[in-house]
Amino acid sequence: QSDAPFRLIVTHLEPPLVPNSVMDLAETLGYFDQEGVNVELVRVQQTPSALAALQAGEGEMANIGVDALLQAIAAGATDLRAVTSPNKALPFLIAANDEILTVGDLAGASFGVGRIGSLDHSLSSLVLDSMGADIEQSQIVTLGQPSVRAQALAAGQIDATTMSIGTWLSLPDTSGLHVLVDQDAYFAAAPLVNKVNAVPGEVLAERPDDVAAVIRALIRISRDVAADPQLWVDGMAEALPDADTAVLDMLVTSFATSWSVNGGMSADELTYTADWLYGTEDFSAVPPLALEDWVSFAAVDAALASLGAAAGMDPADR
Amino acid sequence: MRLGVLALLMLLWAVAADNVSRNIIPSPLETFEAARRLWADGRLPTALGASLVTYLGGFALAVAFALPLGIVMGAFGLLGRTIEIYVYALAATPRVAFIPLIILTLGLGIEAKLFVVFLGAVMPIIINTYAGVRQADPDLVEMARSAGASRSRIFRAIVLPGAVPYVLAGLRIGATIGLINTVVAELYTAVTGLGGLLALYGNTFRMAEYFVIVLTLAAIGVVVTEVLRLLELRLTRWSN
Amino acid sequence: MRLGVLALLMLLWAVAADNVSRNIIPSPLETFEAARRLWADGRLPTALGASLVTYLGGFALAVAFALPLGIVMGAFGLLGRTIEIYVYALAATPRVAFIPLIILTLGLGIEAKLFVVFLGAVMPIIINTYAGVRQADPDLVEMARSAGASRSRIFRAIVLPGAVPYVLAGLRIGATIGLINTVVAELYTAVTGLGGLLALYGNTFRMAEYFVIVLTLAAIGVVVTEVLRLLELRLTRWSN
Amino acid sequence: MSHSPSVPDAIHRSTSRGRGIRFSGVSKAFTVGNGARTSAVREVDLEIAERQFVALIGPSGCGKSTLLRLADGLLEPDTGRIEIGDAPPRPGPAIGMVFQNFRLIPWRSVAGNVGFALEGQSLDRTELNHRVQAQLEQVGLAGWAGHYPAQLSGGMRQRVALARALIGRPSVLLMDEPFASLDAQTRELMQDDLLALWERQHPTVLFVTHSVDEALLLADRVIVMGGGAVLEDLRVDLPRPRRSTDARRATEYGRLREHLWSRIRDLVLADPTSAFFGRHVQADRERG
Amino acid sequence: MSHSPSVPDAIHRSTSRGRGIRFSGVSKAFTVGNGARTSAVREVDLEIAERQFVALIGPSGCGKSTLLRLADGLLEPDTGRIEIGDAPPRPGPAIGMVFQNFRLIPWRSVAGNVGFALEGQSLDRTELNHRVQAQLEQVGLAGWAGHYPAQLSGGMRQRVALARALIGRPSVLLMDEPFASLDAQTRELMQDDLLALWERQHPTVLFVTHSVDEALLLADRVIVMGGGAVLEDLRVDLPRPRRSTDARRATEYGRLREHLWSRIRDLVLADPTSAFFGRHVQADRERG
Ligand SMILES: Nc1ncnc2c1ncn2[C@@H]1O[C@H](COP(=O)(O)OP(=O)(O)OP(=O)(O)O)[C@@H](O)[C@H]1O
Numbered sequence A: 001q002s003d004a005p006f007r008l009i010v011t012h013l014e015p016p017l018v019p020n021s022v023m024d025l026a027e028t029l030g031y032f033d034q035e036g037v038n039v040e041l042v043r044v045q046q047t048p049s050a051l052a053a054l055q056a057g058e059g060e061m062a063n064i065g066v067d068a069l070l071q072a073i074a075a076g077a078t079d080l081r082a083v084t085s086p087n088k089a090l091p092f093l094i095a096a097n098d099e100i101l102t103v104g105d106l107a108g109a110s111f112g113v114g115r116i117g118s119l120d121h122s123l124s125s126l127v128l129d130s131m132g133a134d135i136e137q138s139q140i141v142t143l144g145q146p147s148v149r150a151q152a153l154a155a156g157q158i159d160a161t162t163m164s165i166g167t168w169l170s171l172p173d174t175s176g177l178h179v180l181v182d183q184d185a186y187f188a189a190a191p192l193v194n195k196v197n198a199v200p201g202e203v204l205a206e207r208p209d210d211v212a213a214v215i216r217a218l219i220r221i222s223r224d225v226a227a228d229p230q231l232w233v234d235g236m237a238e239a240l241p242d243a244d245t246a247v248l249d250m251l252v253t254s255f256a257t258s259w260s261v262n263g264g265m266s267a268d269e270l271t272y273t274a275d276w277l278y279g280t281e282d283f284s285a286v287p288p289l290a291l292e293d294w295v296s297f298a299a300v301d302a303a304l305a306s307l308g309a310a311a312g313m314d315p316a317d318r
Numbered sequence B, C: 001m002r003l004g005v006l007a008l009l010m011l012l013w014a015v016a017a018d019n020v021s022r023n024i025i026p027s028p029l030e031t032f033e034a035a036r037r038l039w040a041d042g043r044l045p046t047a048l049g050a051s052l053v054t055y056l057g058g059f060a061l062a063v064a065f066a067l068p069l070g071i072v073m074g075a076f077g078l079l080g081r082t083i084e085i086y087v088y089a090l091a092a093t094p095r096v097a098f099i100p101l102i103i104l105t106l107g108l109g110i111e112a113k114l115f116v117v118f119l120g121a122v123m124p125i126i127i128n129t130y131a132g133v134r135q136a137d138p139d140l141v142e143m144a145r146s147a148g149a150s151r152s153r154i155f156r157a158i159v160l161p162g163a164v165p166y167v168l169a170g171l172r173i174g175a176t177i178g179l180i181n182t183v184v185a186e187l188y189t190a191v192t193g194l195g196g197l198l199a200l201y202g203n204t205f206r207m208a209e210y211f212v213i214v215l216t217l218a219a220i221g222v223v224v225t226e227v228l229r230l231l232e233l234r235l236t237r238w239s240n
Numbered sequence D, E: 001m002s003h004s005p006s007v008p009d010a011i012h013r014s015t016s017r018g019r020g021i022r023f024s025g026v027s028k029a030f031t032v033g034n035g036a037r038t039s040a041v042r043e044v045d046l047e048i049a050e051r052q053f054v055a056l057i058g059p060s061g062c063g064k065s066t067l068l069r070l071a072d073g074l075l076e077p078d079t080g081r082i083e084i085g086d087a088p089p090r091p092g093p094a095i096g097m098v099f100q101n102f103r104l105i106p107w108r109s110v111a112g113n114v115g116f117a118l119e120g121q122s123l124d125r126t127e128l129n130h131r132v133q134a135q136l137e138q139v140g141l142a143g144w145a146g147h148y149p150a151q152l153s154g155g156m157r158q159r160v161a162l163a164r165a166l167i168g169r170p171s172v173l174l175m176d177e178p179f180a181s182l183d184a185q186t187r188e189l190m191q192d193d194l195l196a197l198w199e200r201q202h203p204t205v206l207f208v209t210h211s212v213d214e215a216l217l218l219a220d221r222v223i224v225m226g227g228g229a230v231l232e233d234l235r236v237d238l239p240r241p242r243r244s245t246d247a248r249r250a251t252e253y254g255r256l257r258e259h260l261w262s263r264i265r266d267l268v269l270a271d272p273t274s275a276f277f278g279r280h281v282q283a284d285r286e287r288g
């Protein structure tokens, strides 16, 4: 193993209120150290910065959206590979104001999305479709950043939008708003992997042991948290002194089956995700990739070989 | 001469495109192709139109607000000294800090966008106009007083023409920042126009298209500053 | 006088906090509490330090680059006219367009941040310096030539001092934009400093903390422009 | 034209009768640098009757220009009071001022500079142009209306300043060496024009000059200043016109001239507060 | 001090011997507005010997200032050639220039303005200050070294400009009405100083004046310009010193004076290209 720090690029600024926080906790709770890898978290604001940094050699691994990874590979960064996913599906929900009582009421109401054709737009469309509503009946308002969508909802400028549960819970005042489609229903309707940890080919070739060690650490902490939710609550409370423990308790129950105890790399889920993405508008001009052209199972398999596969929530099918 | 530099830049670009890894820089040819495509399918004209409305509208508002304020600040010394510090404080506050407030009060539509452009363009114009007015030639002002000119006539005939080079430099800077803020506005409030395309192609790594948008923005900047240059030539004819 | 305006603003703020819905505007008291907390737990000082290094470093680079360039553009008319259009084009190109290139070439560290700040601050200083140099009094320049002054001495003794008000206005604008770009840099490259805190509290809707950061940024802006004001007073003593 | 004046003309005639100027205990000091103050005008008491033509003379830096700016209401006195007619001075076209350093507006043409003084009044465009053109002819710049100040010679600039001061048909004329940049012959022409105007319109004139001969040619009264104060106040009781050699040979002329010369020479050389005090004086030097 | 000049002094002495000025077929026109051109200097052929004191005289706007700027190398002639000594003019402290409009640097003190001309040379600070102070004393501004131009009277500003031109101990002096803003007595003082300097250092002097008397007092030779051209070139063969009444009564003085007067009056009044052509001339007007 190399002495150089292994830089893991994340797109959140402090441990987020979702299972992705295992990356932060693995560092603060010493899981990386135990695996003998010197991990340094590099925080950037958004996926494009993370990807640019990864390609510039400013980091060895980055936690990014699957859509961005597929786009980047199609645009020429052909050596990037997804190797693990500590938090396959971000827990999204659809929030709306109190005038919208059912998804049917969305017809004619305004609905905030990032961009036309962006992932959240396509996902919301999929979810609403499965519930018998057509998002195109709503008035689509493109708003960019998730926090802007939340602000716009809070300010009464739109009637509904998709956001992560973390964003929802951090809204200071949700009076007059409610959750229209909760995270479980959302995931059930759109069972997609949306974030993965990607590495460039060079790192895979030159530092396979470090990559495996990082994945091992992430799998171990995921398993420990799945077994003992209080571990997550305590870790988060330590990292976020301002956080409300009641909220953490509530969140951890809802995450009970969301931990990537096997590295979060199910070939079926990944294939399904890619297939679905290639059907969306953003990818209309992008030639589809075969699974092996954007995923590498070797590292996660090496980790599972030493740790053994866990049964239950996180299928490790190939 | 300018064309020579342009040719040189094109060459540099081609070389850079060839040598920078991972297709981050598209080649001039790809970019040209993308431009043709975007123009033909109507996306570029539509986005350009939307952005121009935002940009020119916000810039016009900024000029209409900043010129009088800068003049008044310069004219009434006490007022200027009192509020300049707040103006600078406001200027130094990142625009993103205001986005929530703007959404709350102005919504997501054209008003909010105009306001973001306005916020960006207004500061340089105020600061330069203020500086220009304070630099008025005291001898000429005294002469005008002696001729019985009213305060407002002194302003129109002496102070303002004397501040023209400052105001023009302020307009130049304001115009460039206003353009940048047009993109910001289109990203942070309802996503539209060139800013929206920039986000789209940036997020989906279509670098050729992305470059087309960047070059379009640069071209708008050039056109506006050339217009300002003509204005300057007209206004400073007297000094040869 | 200034303090009076300050008191008025505080009052306005308190009223706004009470009346705007959904806690978008925190009350002055909450904000003060948050400031105390952030200061005590060391987050604010650390972030402030990091941001100041980025800001002042990038601004210094911008000054060191823009002043000579503006002077040279103004001094050699042909050169100025040739490159000004490119300068304006560059100025009008949104910073975000360069972020991927910057990360690719300069990485995520302090170099990239300094460069983003530099990019923002450099334009107003160039434009104003250029305008100031071109406005040099031709009679004085001729006098200096008559006295046998070399080109460089004419510059140091006549043209530059004459351009001081322009340069100072340019520095003011550059300083404010540099500060804004400090936040941008801290958001788009490795997240640190006040920009990082701003994003953090903005994204998680902790508005009191958010306001603390905004006010801190405004305070930096005020301090820097006050320093520039002192500089101006020193440099323009001769005109009372 | 000459036998039936238009209504605005009549109005101008009526305002253009001279008004007296009164200084009572007027002092003015300027702050320089580190709070030090230079006294420019000290305790001036002076009463100038309406329609009087008064020359102001004195060594360089003695406060002449400052006194004129006070009289125009451009500076507030530190102490004392100034009145024009019965009221404190109010700057305006009714008080014509020729500044020592011209003060032309660089971005206005010659015509624009001259017209500036009239723009406050609601004259129609043609009337204004007409008057500007007439005034430019008067100062010999008829063909230069469209030129900018930077394109003029020194003497031309001074004549533009002169035209600007005169165009308002002022009842009080304050002139700070208005002919200093003119060649002697053009200067004579302008002097005669000024006297003719004075006799026609009867303004009160306060005229700073560096030339004793010019003072004696033009003025009813010569005031000598030194160190900010009024040192002497001489009546000039010479018959007009005074340009002829005969007039200049009059003993009264010679007496006044000699007196003023030596008075100012003493101020320049013998006054211990003078900048030239102690300068070697060629005692045997005679003057003609 | 006086019997053992320091080395730099010796150098200055050696450069300060006059050099001749030669104009051969020099013309200069300015572009005004819409491409029209005003001719300011036309076909001037003029040779000024080294150490000569030449006065330049002529009506307002006839091209005197332009000729001086050409001689200083500040303007390139459109046609013709100018030489100072054997080479084209090269601006520098060895050619002292007093501009008609002073051109002081507003942000420099009086001392800073005067010292400006010397800063190109590698003088040490004390030597420079010493020379500046001496020069300021010469023009009667010893106590004003720290003042800024805006705090000076018109005559004081002119004297600063004078000091700046003289401090380089120039071998050629180009002076554009250098005493126009001075009272008559201070002007005499400065005239005498200039003559003394000329006799001591022997610069070549080209001196624009509006006063025939000043020209005849100072110059070896008087050039009359009109409409951009040299119209007359008069030797002044009067004995020096010329200030005394006797000298002025000499018939030669009277003849020259009368001749120059009428020549320029004709230029101003009788020349059909003159701005004042056709102006009513009081034919019976006599001059003294
Ligand atoms: N703005 C000013 N600031 C400071 N001092 C001033 C100012 N204006 C004039 N002074 C001083 O006041 C005194 C009188 O100046 P003033 O211009 O009235 O003289 P003057 O009689 O017109 O001289 P000149 O004949 O040389 O024009 C001078 O000592 C001058 O330095």
Ligand SMILES: Nc1ncnc2c1ncn2[C@@H]1O[C@H](COP(=O)(O)OP(=O)(O)OP(=O)(O)O)[C@@H](O)[C@H]1O
Residues within 6 Å of the ligand: D150, D151, D152, D153, D154, D155, D156, D181, D183, E030, E031, E032, E038, E039, E040, E059, E060, E061, E062, E063, E064, E065, E066, E067, E100
């Ligand atoms: N920069 C310029 N642009 C255009 N015309 C000019 C310029 N400088 C001088 N002129 C013209 O050239 C002519 C001669 O000007 P110059 O200043 O040499 O006259 P002068 O003899 O010095 O007059 P004065 O005695 O009034 O100072 C004038 O008609 C003037 O209008």
Ligand SMILES: [Mg+2]
Residues within 6 Å of the ligand: D064, D065, D066, D100, D176, E153, E154, E155
């Ligand atoms: Mg004066």
Ligand SMILES: [Mg+2]
Residues within 6 Å of the ligand: D153, D154, D155, E064, E065, E066, E100, E176
């Ligand atoms: Mg001249």
